[in-house]
Amino acid sequence: MSFNLATMLRESALAQPDKDFLRFPGGARTFAEVDGAAGAVAVALRARGLAPGDKVAVLLPNVPEFVVAYFGILKAGLVMVPLNPLLKAGEIAYHLADSDARLLIAADAVAQEAARALREVPAVEPVVVGDLDTGKWPESVTAFADLLAAGDDGELYPGAADDTAVLLYTSGTTGRPKGAELSHFSLYMTCTIGSETFGTVPDDVVLAVLPFFHVYGLSSILNASARNARTVSILPRFETGAVLAAIERDRITVMAGVPTMYHALAAADSSGYDTSSLRIGSSGGAPIPEQVLRAFEAKYGIPVLEGYGLSESASTATVNPGADNRKVLSIGKPIWGVQLRIVDDEGTPLPPGPEHVGEIVLRGHSITKGYYKRPEETAQAFRGGWFHTGDLAYADEDGFVYVVDRKKDLVIRGGFNVYPREVEELLYRHPAVAEAAVLGEPDERLGEEVVAVVSLKPGGHAEPDEIVAWAKERIAAYKYPRRVRIVPELPKGPTGKITKVPLRQSTADGPGRG
């Protein structure tokens, strides 16, 4: 019954040793090369005294070394803790301490923040990817390249399927970041069944510009590609020209993105690039506005299927089952083996219909074991035996699910529920609006008032009051935004999706409202 998630890489390397697993600006690595290098990392980590269950944090962008480190950690029976390389020193230190990390594998480029963090948690030994400038790091530093020297012994630690493979930090619905424990089994199941449902084929080449440290990039892209011996085309960051060039160069067939990427690509000048290899796209991370979906599909001639997942569900929990069976703007249906309910505040399942909006709760093979060292928050999230996502949705008669909003984003104005996403959908249809975020702001009389922050299209012109008036004509009186603020660009999280936290702070802080 033993199982190691790195079996996916091993089996692909046995079946297709010379096929490219990773393509990246400037090179490529075959399955056999990555498997062998990961095996060498496992040997080196064991030789340093790390024992099964020990945590290794990784602070890297999308580079081949991320993949080698990841599978090396898994092969040795250790637990991977992927961190966002844009974190600041205090945040890095928090994650290292909270996860009980014994080692940190980091890019030399983040030396300044990482080294400051390591002063707070000096027991953590750094391993550096890239040109190692030892002067920037603690004395215990090792070059990642040195880990590869010992060579592969072919071992895969034979742990239990339920053992934790990845500790994935997430804010969850509330509070400080918590490490969601994802097992070898959960990660295997969700990437295997997610791929089947999405309908990928062996010859697909998948774009990997979404960060591997995020569940979407780690599970739906990296794990799924290792599982199915598919080639991934790696980019360290999103930039439309680089993505279009990679599509042409690597003959990418599957585009995996978040709505802001589809928005940028729909607006980009793609005339100089051959994108005819594209076959299908997936969108997740946030609801994709219909205008964005239609514009991208029209421009690139491929369907984009929406799905839904969380760190706590090892990525894909629902997906639209194929281009012929999809319902646009729905997140589709739960994948095989995942049970989904939409429940009221008492946990009672709600009937179908858009009037029955409730919280999505999940159960099944994909779902986290819980939050590391946080039994109370785990119990709260799993009350009644179901994982509470904090997302509000309804289902239709066919079982397709429509996300209405985040539970915490819900605005209650004078007793009426306003779902910001619905108002954002409207604002995206305004001819001058590029991006929109709607949120609630404390209001003495109404409890909350509806406000919007938008950015404008290049060459677009609009005044806040015009937008308010435009919206007022098109949506119920209790829903339209009373105030609109125009900003050059909306703040984005690590995957590129719009994040409302800084907007809330800035609107709460007062100045600059339109």
Add this chain to the structure above:
Amino acid sequence: MSFNLATMLRESALAQPDKDFLRFPGGARTFAEVDGAAGAVAVALRARGLAPGDKVAVLLPNVPEFVVAYFGILKAGLVMVPLNPLLKAGEIAYHLADSDARLLIAADAVAQEAARALREVPAVEPVVVGDLDTGKWPESVTAFADLLAAGDDGELYPGAADDTAVLLYTSGTTGRPKGAELSHFSLYMTCTIGSETFGTVPDDVVLAVLPFFHVYGLSSILNASARNARTVSILPRFETGAVLAAIERDRITVMAGVPTMYHALAAADSSGYDTSSLRIGSSGGAPIPEQVLRAFEAKYGIPVLEGYGLSESASTATVNPGADNRKVLSIGKPIWGVQLRIVDDEGTPLPPGPEHVGEIVLRGHSITKGYYKRPEETAQAFRGGWFHTGDLAYADEDGFVYVVDRKKDLVIRGGFNVYPREVEELLYRHPAVAEAAVLGEPDERLGEEVVAVVSLKPGGHAEPDEIVAWAKERIAAYKYPRRVRIVPELPKGPTGKITKVPLRQSTADGPGRG
């Protein structure tokens, strides 16, 4: 991360509620019907106070109630203990006591032996399938039909993937029967990946004449069919006329059998039956003699792929990868995620080549957690971290594995290794021989002597001495059987494969040798 193996049935029932899951003499049951009935059994078992992890023994032939009971037990988070309905009272009592069974679901037809067994383990409550004659049973008896009354509440117990789902009794390589603990995860993986490798398709209809209480019937047939929403055609016992009639009636496409079944079908008069629906066959349980394979394939026009598995590997550990890539007489290659080595007595892996015969050892997702309450025997079987099968084999340069014999069946004659299977292969080529078993018998001078027990084809004539002389001309002097005994039929185990234990006893007891 929770997982319940009954998810397979639930998902098939959601996707194809009205498709036939079970066809049997006199009726059929859809996926929704079986799922609902199993759910009702789970409700009833929980209502009787059984708690997750409790054991429920099942003593049934291949009848629809076996399937309903099995998935009901799983849904409630209980552990299934399938027993051979041909067991005698003492054996039943041993299994009930050893497994700590709380309940026994048995056929009314086995009342005599079962009731005697229950007097030895009176805490076990009987549940009877069929026309319940209460006079034959202890007072605590319940009719299985009564378990169905409460109806399904839709619950699947959300246990861990590594929880034990089935306790499968096996003699293993030595000793009294031991319960191999198979987890929800192992049983899921092996049937899913085994089916993929074997190449079944959604419209296949699978013959289920191999007993469900045996790992081959339970995992490769029943679980795999539930997983893939395939129809199974159930027969309670093997008889060539009934099998041929079922093939015609249910349009069976996949034949799953053991060598003796293929032998019987190759010899049967099939002229009155339409068997054109057959597409492919699988053979396991014992090595199939080449003569039998060729004769069956020629007669029915379909390929038969050999595989290999054990109770301890949740069935399929290796299989020939498709009709175009097979090697006849090889058991194929390990399935995805199963690691196989051929090792010497010190556990050192051997190089390929027929001269390098060693023991097959296994590791991976399919392998048992160990033997229930037998830490020493578990440790012995898993020495060096690999499960020791007791089977002798070699691999070729392409990684295809050839089973030479059971380690315990090996005959050492005057210091030379004689593999009975090789001698049996020869005897099957004798024009009058129908079945053959070769074994060692104690010999003062040589340590062991090679002897054979054979049955003859209908109308075949041969004397023991003739067969000895015929073999002597065709095989090395140290290998040919010095004594041949002719019997009407060779003894068979529960799946129909030839079992040598009674032959050993009878040759050791002396009389009747040829």
